[in-house]
Amino acid sequence: MTRKLFARCLLMLAVFFTPVAGFAAGEALPPDELVRNVTDEVLTIVRNDKAIQAGDFQKTLALVDEKILPHFNFRRMTSLAVGPGWRSASPEQQERLIAQFRILLVRTYSNALIKFRDQTIALKPLRGDSGGKTVTVNTEVRQAGAQPIPIDYSLEQTDNGWKVFDVIVTGASLVTNYRGDFTQEVNAKGVDGLIASLEAKNKSLEAGQGGK
Amino acid sequence: MKNICLAFAVLLLAAGCANAPPDDPLEPFNRSMFSFNEKLDNAVTKPAAKAYVAVTPAPVRTWVGNFFSNLQDPWIALNNLLQGKPVDAINDFMRFVFNSILGIGGLLDIASEAGLPKHDEDFGQTLGVWGVKEGPFIVLPFFGPRTLRDATALPLDVAAESPWTMPYGNPIVHDEKARYGFSGLKLVNERARLLGLERTLDEGTLDKYRYARDFYLQQRRFKVHDGNIPIEYDDFDSDESIGKDNTP
Numbered sequence: 001m002t003r004k005l006f007a008r009c010l011l012m013l014a015v016f017f018t019p020v021a022g023f024a025a026g027e028a029l030p031p032d033e034l035v036r037n038v039t040d041e042v043l044t045i046v047r048n049d050k051a052i053q054a055g056d057f058q059k060t061l062a063l064v065d066e067k068i069l070p071h072f073n074f075r076r077m078t079s080l081a082v083g084p085g086w087r088s089a090s091p092e093q094q095e096r097l098i099a100q101f102r103i104l105l106v107r108t109y110s111n112a113l114i115k116f117r118d119q120t121i122a123l124k125p126l127r128g129d130s131g132g133k134t135v136t137v138n139t140e141v142r143q144a145g146a147q148p149i150p151i152d153y154s155l156e157q158t159d160n161g162w163k164v165f166d167v168i169v170t171g172a173s174l175v176t177n178y179r180g181d182f183t184q185e186v187n188a189k190g191v192d193g194l195i196a197s198l199e200a201k202n203k204s205l206e207a208g209q210g211g212k
Numbered sequence: 213m214k215n216i217c218l219a220f221a222v223l224l225l226a227a228g229c230a231n232a233p234p235d236d237p238l239e240p241f242n243r244s245m246f247s248f249n250e251k252l253d254n255a256v257t258k259p260a261a262k263a264y265v266a267v268t269p270a271p272v273r274t275w276v277g278n279f280f281s282n283l284q285d286p287w288i289a290l291n292n293l294l295q296g297k298p299v300d301a302i303n304d305f306m307r308f309v310f311n312s313i314l315g316i317g318g319l320l321d322i323a324s325e326a327g328l329p330k331h332d333e334d335f336g337q338t339l340g341v342w343g344v345k346e347g348p349f350i351v352l353p354f355f356g357p358r359t360l361r362d363a364t365a366l367p368l369d370v371a372a373e374s375p376w377t378m379p380y381g382n383p384i385v386h387d388e389k390a391r392y393g394f395s396g397l398k399l400v401n402e403r404a405r406l407l408g409l410e411r412t413l414d415e416g417t418l419d420k421y422r423y424a425r426d427f428y429l430q431q432r433r434f435k436v437h438d439g440n441i442p443i444e445y446d447d448f449d450s451d452e453s454i455g456k457d458n459t460p
Contacts, residue, residue, distance in 0.1 A: 076449065080448070083448060087448055111416070134445075145277025146281070150439070154443070166445070171430060171435065171439060172427045172428075180422050180425075185419075197418055
């Protein structure tokens with residue numbers, strides 16, 4: 001009897017705290033709140049984790065993978081990065097492209113995050129039409145002794161809540177800027193060539209990962 | 213500086229006959245300059261920046277950053293004025309006054325804390341606002357990526373942002389060695405902030421020259437228009453339900 005009651009209390013507690021702790025589960029948080037929650041949580045971890053501060057790359061990768069990536073729409077991102085070549089890719093090729101681009105982005109993100117020390121991130125008021133399907137959340141990375149860097153997130157509404165499909169640094173899109181790079185590759189060697197190049201790149205970096 | 217100007221002239225002539233894509237007529241030259249700058253960075257600037265980080269505590273680097281940033285503010289103010297933004301110009305000028313006097317010669321950025329934000333303006337942007345076309349993309353030795361328009365504005369920007377480099381009758385710094393010292397410190401301090409960025413570029417792209425170029429150009433256009441350029445997203449995935457966004 002008491003055990004049952006205890007279990008019920010526990011369940012209630014869990015339900016009660018889920019919206020706070022478990023936004024990775026995809027509740028329909030408004031996009032600006034989602035960005036704020038995720039950045040706050042991740043930065044708190046980065047600031048307090050001795051291993052990450054000391055440059056533990058594997059741990060940073062794991063953090064990005066667990067906390068940030070669930071909020072990204074990789075299919076959309078990959079299609080934007082690949083550009084016109086995306087349409088000619090078979091579903092199987094698309095899946096492989098997504099998988100490789102994901103690895104590339106995790107590493108890029110982790111490289112940026114591991115540098116994070118005493119910067120702060122300020123969220124700017126949501127602009128534009130939040131009733132629509134896509135919205136841009138503007139943030140600013142502030143660092144003493146340096147110009148603030150605007151970083152914006154483009155999000156779109158999906159069945160699993162709002163998902164980021166682009167990150168924009170000082171007006172330059174991290175995702176669409178791959179298009180020139182990737183299109184060149186597709187034109188020269190086809191979609192399979194691009195996949196092969198990405199795989200080779202990721203493999204060579206995986207071998208030397210965790211370095212300085 | 214004279215040599216660079218000369219190099220331009222030669223280049224622009226050569227560009228006419230070079231067989232390169234229309235969006236980047238100077239590409240062969242740019243690629244070689246890009247790798248020259250990389251080598252220079254690996255050999256000199258990056259090691260210097262690392263050593264600098266190793267021997268200076270973080271607050272000192274912040275003071276140094278603030279100090280040089282403060283000296284830019286009058287030039288930023290003037291450019292905002294030239295771009296028809298007097299309110300921003302006053303903001304920048306107030307920053308300079310506050311930080312110079314109350315911020316101990318600019319070591320502290322108290323203006324930002326007091327709600328006077330730092331702006332990002334230079335003469336290249338002013339030319340852009342005035343309608344000067346950006347011209348071809350060009351990678352300068354030492355200075356890195358520019359548009360031809362921004363490269364033309366560069367000597368003025370450098371002179372105005374580094375008043376200690378004034379050669380004759382310099383009221384600020386009399387000693388020539390001290391001038392080089394200032395410029396060196398500024399360079400190393402800036403490079404120190406960007407340590408690790410080259411790794412991101414190395415690891416995150418297939419053709420880093422190309423990515424850096426497109427990224428630079430998009431950033432410049434954004435700055436010239438003070439951020440009022442919405443990014444248009446194409447939909448390459450129209451048969452997929454996830455990819456749709458333009459249809460409300």
